[in-house]
Amino acid sequence: MSDDDEPSPTPTDVEQAQADDAAAGSFAFFSLEGDRFNAPGMPADTAREIGAYREALVEIAKELWKQANPGRLRVPGGFEAAFDLRLTNVTGGSSRPQMILNRPARGVSDEEWADWVPFFEQARDTATQDVQEVSRTEAVPPRITPKVRTALGKVGATLLPTERITLGSPSAQAPRAQLTARVREVLRRVDEALPPAVRDVTLVGVVTEYNSLTRSFDLVRDDTGKKVKCIVDNFDAELAERVRSHMSVDGVTAPDVRVEGQTLEPEDQQIRQIHNVHHLEVVWTVAEKVVVHRIRELAKLKPGWLAPGTDAPSPELAQLLEQVAGDISALGIPVSIVPTGAGSLVLEWRAGDVEYTAELAADRSLLLVADNVVTDDLAERESPFDPDVLRRFLRTGAMQ
Amino acid sequence: MSMPDDGRLTDLEETLLRQVHPTQFPGGVVSKEAFIPTETDKGLLSTLREAVGPQEAHRRWTQDAKKESVGTYGITVAEVEDAGLLALDDAAATRTPDHASVDFNGLTTGGQRKKVARQLRDRATSRGCLYAP
Numbered sequence: 001m002s003d004d005d006e007p008s009p010t011p012t013d014v015e016q017a018q019a020d021d022a023a024a025g026s027f028a029f030f031s032l033e034g035d036r037f038n039a040p041g042m043p044a045d046t047a048r049e050i051g052a053y054r055e056a057l058v059e060i061a062k063e064l065w066k067q068a069n070p071g072r073l074r075v076p077g078g079f080e081a082a083f084d085l086r087l088t089n090v091t092g093g094s095s096r097p098q099m100i101l102n103r104p105a106r107g108v109s110d111e112e113w114a115d116w117v118p119f120f121e122q123a124r125d126t127a128t129q130d131v132q133e134v135s136r137t138e139a140v141p142p143r144i145t146p147k148v149r150t151a152l153g154k155v156g157a158t159l160l161p162t163e164r165i166t167l168g169s170p171s172a173q174a175p176r177a178q179l180t181a182r183v184r185e186v187l188r189r190v191d192e193a194l195p196p197a198v199r200d201v202t203l204v205g206v207v208t209e210y211n212s213l214t215r216s217f218d219l220v221r222d223d224t225g226k227k228v229k230c231i232v233d234n235f236d237a238e239l240a241e242r243v244r245s246h247m248s249v250d251g252v253t254a255p256d257v258r259v260e261g262q263t264l265e266p267e268d269q270q271i272r273q274i275h276n277v278h279h280l281e282v283v284w285t286v287a288e289k290v291v292v293h294r295i296r297e298l299a300k301l302k303p304g305w306l307a308p309g310t311d312a313p314s315p316e317l318a319q320l321l322e323q324v325a326g327d328i329s330a331l332g333i334p335v336s337i338v339p340t341g342a343g344s345l346v347l348e349w350r351a352g353d354v355e356y357t358a359e360l361a362a363d364r365s366l367l368l369v370a371d372n373v374v375t376d377d378l379a380e381r382e383s384p385f386d387p388d389v390l391r392r393f394l395r396t397g398a399m400q
Numbered sequence: 401m402s403m404p405d406d407g408r409l410t411d412l413e414e415t416l417l418r419q420v421h422p423t424q425f426p427g428g429v430v431s432k433e434a435f436i437p438t439e440t441d442k443g444l445l446s447t448l449r450e451a452v453g454p455q456e457a458h459r460r461w462t463q464d465a466k467k468e469s470v471g472t473y474g475i476t477v478a479e480v481e482d483a484g485l486l487a488l489d490d491a492a493a494t495r496t497p498d499h500a501s502v503d504f505n506g507l508t509t510g511g512q513r514k515k516v517a518r519q520l521r522d523r524a525t526s527r528g529c530l531y532a533p
Contacts, residue, residue: 298423306421307467309440338424338431341438348431357432357514369511371518380511 034163042095061123131177153187287329311343412478416447419469444501454531471532
């Protein structure tokens with residue numbers, strides 16, 4: 001269908017609408033056009049167009065704010081919530097929802113409001129220009145980010161092919177743009193052709209290299225062994241310093257850290273790079289890693305590993321024992337971790353004259369044994385596995 | 401060497417040969433778990449008779465049975481009996497030439513098995529590894 005087939009408001013309609021909106025203090029001119037909208041009011045199922053329009057303007061405002069504040073990757077807290085666009089009325093021969101920009105009662109200072117409102121207004125005008133350009137060129141300008149494109153593409157989703165939205169500033173002199181079925185089609189086509197939008201990811205591994213100039217580091221993933229380039233949020237100097245302090249000199253000896261950031265790579269593909277790294281925490285210290293590594297190695301044993309018919313420790317059992325990895329590493333004395341042919345995992349250590357044993361069995365029972373190697377005195381207790389009981393036994397030798 | 405009708409080994413000086421799996425040798429320390437029979441062993445700790453020799457015992461386990469071992473350790477029949485257990489010739493029953501077992505079936509709790517295994521392990525390691533490849 002071409003634009004020629006679609007209804008077009010008469011100059012008189014538009015002029016009258018502009019005058020009405022400007023007089024009402026509207027934030028934006030927004031007119032739904034088509035046969036359905038000639039009756040009074042607005043069809044209920046199209047009310048969501050206001051929300052989609054607001055979401056699109058929010059995305060644009062965020063981009064504009066970041067462009068005006070180079071190096072900042074996020075807008076200030078409260079920025080998005082401050083764009084409180086409210087529907088106050090529906091007027092017109094076609095449906096023209098009246099929208100005002102309401103200042104939230106709390107959470108936005110005078111300075112912030114004065115700073116942010118121009119971005120909201122600029123976002124409205126930018127959206128108008130973007131829609132005009134898409135309409136004129138039937139292509140998406142490169143300046144439109146994927147997030148903005150996706151958000152704009154949702155405006156008009158409830159419309160029939162012959163219906164459209166005219167939008168822009170409420171000022172009578174301001175240009176208007178028409179969001180037609182054709183424009184929506186162009187936005188949707190581009191969206192299908194491009195990779196998915198940015199997504200949050202969490203990775204665990206070892207920091208092997210740090211570049212202070214680019215504030216980036218390499219993370220060797222714990223699960224795949226693959227290297228991922230991680231770029232730290234530019235203004236987070238404290239995080240950058242923490243990354244540096246946890247870096248491995250030899251590529252191996254360093255704590256395992258959990259890193260949160262964002263990637264553009266699809267979920268079914270290997271992650272090579274993450275951006276906006278904003279969180280880093282130690283998962284396992286070096287000492288804990290030795291213990292965890294040992295436990296995980298034993299969980300890789302196959303049935304029959306010791307002799308025909310013997311069982312191997314299950315990964316689930318290994319995970320249970322990992323709960324006390326920190327306590328094992330903190331003992332300060334060597335603790336042997338060994339498997340049994342029954343699929344158990346056993347901890348053995350000596351303190352003074354006593355050899356201590358804790359056996360986590362395949363049925364998740366826990367056997368604690370204190371065996372005095374001089375007197376042959378023996379104490380033992382068997383109970384369902386409880387990490388706190390095992391921790392106490394590790395620290396004090398107490399079985400209760 | 402002598403042996404009563406019940407298969408019990410009576411030469412107290414005979415050394416029984418036991419293989420130790422690498423995972424039960426962490427950090428070069430023999431775990432007592434290497435001296436505890438599994439459930440599939442029906443409470444019988446598997447060994448070979450002294451006549452086989454430590455090196456041949458290792459070879460049979462690693463090459464014939466295709467299992468892993470860091471080396472051959474030994475415990476005497478006297479040490480077995482000191483621990484309150486019996487050493488049995490069960491080559492015929494297991495259809496394994498030169499096979500002998502240490503019977504743990506008299507021990508009723510997990511703690512008791514650990515304690516006896518610790519005693520056997522300590523005796524074996526004080527003697528040293530009899531053969532390591």
